[in-house]
Amino acid sequence: xxxxxxxxxxxxxPRRTRIQxxxxxxxxxxxxxxxxxxxxxxxxxxxxxEAAGMSKPNLLYYFRRKEDIHETLMQRLLDTWLAPLRELxxxxxxxxxxxxxxxxxxxxxxxxxxxxxxxxxxxxQGAPRIMPLLAGELKTLVDEKAAVIKGWMxxxxxxxxxxxxxxxxxxxxxxxxxxFDVQVRAVLGPxxxxxxxxxxxxxxxxxxxxxxxxxxx
Amino acid sequence: xxxxxxxxxxxxxPRRTRIQxxxxxxxxxxxxxxxxxxxxxxxxxxxxxEAAGMSKPNLLYYFRRKEDIHETLMQRLLDTWLAPLRELxxxxxxxxxxxxxxxxxxxxxxxxxxxxxxxxxxxxQGAPRIMPLLAGELKTLVDEKAAVIKGWMxxxxxxxxxxxxxxxxxxxxxxxxxxFDVQVRAVLGPxxxxxxxxxxxxxxxxxxxxxxxxxxx
DNA sequence: CAAATTTTTGACCGATTGGACAAACGTTAG
DNA sequence: CTAACGTTTGTCCAATCGGTCAAAAATTTG
Numbered sequence: 001x002x003x004x005x006x007x008x009x010x011x012x013x014p015r016r017t018r019i020q021x022x023x024x025x026x027x028x029x030x031x032x033x034x035x036x037x038x039x040x041x042x043x044x045x046x047x048x049x050e051a052a053g054m055s056k057p058n059l060l061y062y063f064r065r066k067e068d069i070h071e072t073l074m075q076r077l078l079d080t081w082l083a084p085l086r087e088l089x090x091x092x093x094x095x096x097x098x099x100x101x102x103x104x105x106x107x108x109x110x111x112x113x114x115x116x117x118x119x120x121x122x123x124x125q126g127a128p129r130i131m132p133l134l135a136g137e138l139k140t141l142v143d144e145k146a147a148v149i150k151g152w153m154x155x156x157x158x159x160x161x162x163x164x165x166x167x168x169x170x171x172x173x174x175x176x177x178x179x180f181d182v183q184v185r186a187v188l189g190p191x192x193x194x195x196x197x198x199x200x201x202x203x204x205x206x207x208x209x210x211x212x213x214x215x216x217x
Numbered sequence: 218x219x220x221x222x223x224x225x226x227x228x229x230x231p232r233r234t235r236i237q238x239x240x241x242x243x244x245x246x247x248x249x250x251x252x253x254x255x256x257x258x259x260x261x262x263x264x265x266x267e268a269a270g271m272s273k274p275n276l277l278y279y280f281r282r283k284e285d286i287h288e289t290l291m292q293r294l295l296d297t298w299l300a301p302l303r304e305l306x307x308x309x310x311x312x313x314x315x316x317x318x319x320x321x322x323x324x325x326x327x328x329x330x331x332x333x334x335x336x337x338x339x340x341x342q343g344a345p346r347i348m349p350l351l352a353g354e355l356k357t358l359v360d361e362k363a364a365v366i367k368g369w370m371x372x373x374x375x376x377x378x379x380x381x382x383x384x385x386x387x388x389x390x391x392x393x394x395x396x397f398d399v400q401v402r403a404v405l406g407p408x409x410x411x412x413x414x415x416x417x418x419x420x421x422x423x424x425x426x427x428x429x430x431x432x433x434x
Numbered sequence: 435c436a437a438a439t440t441t442t443t444g445a446c447c448g449a450t451t452g453g454a455c456a457a458a459c460g461t462t463a464g
Numbered sequence: 465c466t467a468a469c470g471t472t473t474g475t476c477c478a479a480t481c482g483g484t485c486a487a488a489a490a491t492t493t494g
Contacts, residue, residue: 060453066453126399138400139404156432159431165422176386182344186352208425212429237440262482263480278441282483
């Protein structure tokens, strides 16, 4: 009876055995850990293989090239990473929607810091591997949501301002707590830099985005 | 007559000839370019040497190890990078002071994006080389300025909130335009992503930090 | 000028890298 | 069981890496 051929087709034919599925997940999990802390060029296949508990040739049996691992990781990443923005909905109170979006993004920075750092690494180095996605899929989504926000502004539900830069500022402030986590904890010190820092950040960001810094009165 | 001995003392004795000064600057400039786009491990001495227009052994005559270049670069960076925060002054109107700080930081993101990316690269990878500086010099400075801001809040000059996270949010939003520049331009597109994007960002950030998003009324 | 010193380079080295390969080992269908 | 296929590994390789070294070239000093 016909069995499966080579695994590493990469582009298509994802028919895989149980072992293949499991081992590929194991490798991707290990690669996320290694890539997110060392960058692509700073990471070695040996590091990933050791983190995944297997030999280098064995890893290369599941992913033919180092770049294939990174590519698979980035493809998966973008979907989950943009999910909060996709949820931004025209129905419902605008200020509540924005507050929820900020909160969800901050939770992702707290719960998936490796994903955030992997993405940041890629962008920092000029996004050589995902540039088309940025100018295509991402731009389309942001433009769409910017239109929604503009509608809220026209309706007088939120202050008039630039929707694109608003989205950037939400990305920047929330992802900062994942990407610059080391610095945040170093500056806050042992007491304030503990587990409570995300709640402090949530409170601060809510106030910033809703009311700004001008004193009441 | 006694001449200069080896150049690479590194830690002290910075007596240098004209050629040494010039060539060292040339190397540091080239290294800034290379390190900021490839990270430390992703950059090679050959790349830096080529960017500086000299041979690898010649470069190693001025900096004995690759790490020495990076270290020198980081030391210089922190001084100029924190200058805007150091200027944050207790005298003068608080809201004006904060607005000036945001503007200066945004100008630095525009005029020195490579420095910003170099710093981001280092922090992203756990700040292995400057951790002591973060927990020492940086924390001291931020704590000091947080106290100044707290004074403004007590005096009712600005809204009460967390001064540390306020500083983080200013860092995050401004540096975003340097570190994530590729993404910003990809999303904004050819028209809005042109040279005017920093002015748009300045306008938006001023409104965000002063008034927030709640509609006037 | 010439000697002393600084600067530059080609050649080289050991270590590490991404990846190839064949042989050994496991597993499963008939 | 056994043959066919999937999985794993030890070994090897060429390229690249950071860095050395001695000797040539350029510069400075007296």
